[in-house]
Amino acid sequence: MLHTTPDKRGTILAAAFEVFISYGFRKTSMDDIARAAGMSRPALYQVFRNKTEIFRAASQSLLVKFGHETRAAFDSDKPFAERLFNSIDQSILSLHRKIDATPHGAELMGVNAEVAGDIEEKWCDMMVDAIAEGVTEAESKGEIALAPLGVDAHRVATIVMQAMEGMKAKYLRGEPIEDDVRHMVNFVAGALAISIRTTSECKSGLG
Structure with missing residues (x-):
């Protein structure tokens, strides 16, 4: 689950993550x-002073892993909405599913x-930077348009992550959020796609 190095430190972090999840x-x-x-x-003490230090290092390793997976999800021929959903699914929802399988999810989040x-x-x-890169790439391919909505890629990515933050309370209550994420992604992708058609229609009218 973690993005770790093949050395003693990496071995400790990978093992600690599984122990934290289990207990x-x-x-x-x-x-x-x-x-x-x-x-x-x-x-163990030669590498880490205490379990808090280990926990922080594990969180840092997850950050690196999620960064790679978020960007990798956009490297696909799938429609933009699917790429956006997969970037969230592989970097956020996959961890939630693993934590959900244990009775310690709320504690670990806290x-x-x-x-x-x-x-x-x-x-x-x-995450905002990674999603913004994917949005920028989709615009360069002509899949979406940002200017008609008065937003840039960074603003779109920020809105997506703010929506994810808003779903955290529901997740902490033990309720699934996959469908909510799918609806949010479809709404964002749909709005950006509609803006392309609007722009095209305006150009046609001017012509």
């Missing part, structure tokens, strides 16, 4: 992480906000 942050000990990583506790809030902010900025 929650509060109940996880450094001994648990050491065992999962196949090393002694002293060896801990992340508590000890890795700055990393989450960077993640949101990264």
